[in-house]
Amino acid sequence: MSAVQAKLQEARAWWTGLAPRERTLVAAMAAVIGIAALWSLSDWTQSERKRLARALPQAKARLNAMRDDAAEVQRLQRMPARPAVPPASLADPLQASARARGLTMDVRVDGSGLHAKGGGSFDLIVEWLAEAQRDSGLGVVRLSTSRGPNGVAIEADLQASGAQ
Structure with missing residues (x-):
């Protein structure tokens, strides 16, 4: 059982x-x-x-x-890879783009990239940096921000994407 x-x-x-x-x-x-x-x-x-x-x-x-x-x-x-553009040829167009947005930005060649220093509205600065990435393939390597008399003051190092 x-x-x-x-x-x-x-x-x-x-x-x-x-x-x-x-x-x-x-x-x-x-x-x-x-x-x-x-x-x-x-x-x-x-x-x-x-x-x-x-x-x-x-x-x-x-x-x-x-x-x-x-x-x-x-x-x-x-999409095909974007051709490499020397940073020296991008300094003047980036500075003109910043001025067009109402930013006071000094862009100069610095080693293998660009150095930007200036200020303005934080939103406009972010839009300008995004445009530099989208149109010129420049990425932010270093960014320093501080509150300035006319908005935000920044110092940024930009390099071509993929360059280190």
């Missing part, structure tokens, strides 16, 4: 040993617990369906955004 069969026989013996009134109470208690468990499971299932119905569109939107980002990365990787 297996252990399961032994336990079943033990349970049958216990059940038959109960008085009729006790059997009725145990059966009613088992029915109430079963109904409560089913109701709880049903309630949990409904709330999970509602949560997932709200989460699915958000997940799809994030997936589409990631696909768009991946396509943009692939497009950028297929």
Whole structure:
């Protein structure tokens, strides 16, 4: 005889040993617990369906955004490399670009890159540096900022991307 069969026989013996009134109470208690468990499971299932119905569109939107980002990365990787431009030829156009934005910026050749010193609105300085990166391939290697009389004063070293 297996252990399961032994336990079943033990349970049958216990059940038959109960008085009729006790059997009725145990059966009613088992029915109430079963109904409560089913109701709880049903309630949990409904709330999970509602949560997932709200989460699915958000997940799809994030997936589409990631696909768009991946396509943009692939497009950028297929682009030809930008030809190297000597820093000396970029100093004057960068200084003119800074003046056009209302910045007081002195840009000069410094070793293998450019050194910019000046000031103005912080937002305009950040836009100017971003434009230098985008249009000329110059990245900020070192940046020092301080509060100045006319906004923010900066000193920055710029180098061609990939140059160290």
